[in-house]
Amino acid sequence: MGSSVGLHARPASLFVQAVAASAHTVIIAKPTGESANAASILSVLALGLGHAETLVLSVEGDNAEAVADELATMLATDLDAS
Numbered sequence: 734m735g736s737s738v739g740l741h742a743r744p745a746s747l748f749v750q751a752v753a754a755s756a757h758t759v760i761i762a763k764p765t766g767e768s769a770n771a772a773s774i775l776s777v778l779a780l781g782l783g784h785a786e787t788l789v790l791s792v793e794g795d796n797a798e799a800v801a802d803e804l805a806t807m808l809a810t811d812l813d814a815s
Contacts, residue, residue, distance in 0.1 A: 739783035744812035749774045751807055757794035759804065764789065771804075 740748065752759045752771045761777060762768035764787055769776035771790075782788060788808070792801040 739786065740777060740780070740808075742778065745774055745777045747812050748804070748807060749777055751804060755792075755794075755800045755804070757792050757797060757800050759793075759800075760791040762789040762791070763787075 749772060759771035760768050761771045761780065761782075763780060763782070767780060768789075769780050771777060790801055790805055790808070792798075792804070794800070
């Protein structure tokens with residue numbers, strides 16, 4: 734996570750909007766196995782992802798690898814600075 738306080742409301746909202754715009758099925762998960770549908774702001778917030786926390790991103794659909802790369806880059810960016 735690039736945002737200094739983790740994936741809280743504003744960065745989570747931007748991320749969920751990007752997921753929705755991609756029209757792909759995206760799952761975000763902690764290495765412990767706890768996961769969430771990345772299109773749901775409440776589910777993403779419930780994960781409680783903190784700054785520099787490792788996560789697993791799974792994307793299904795056409796061109797999934799490129800979408801995963803874009804979303805991973807977004808998550809690595811400090812979205813609070815935008």
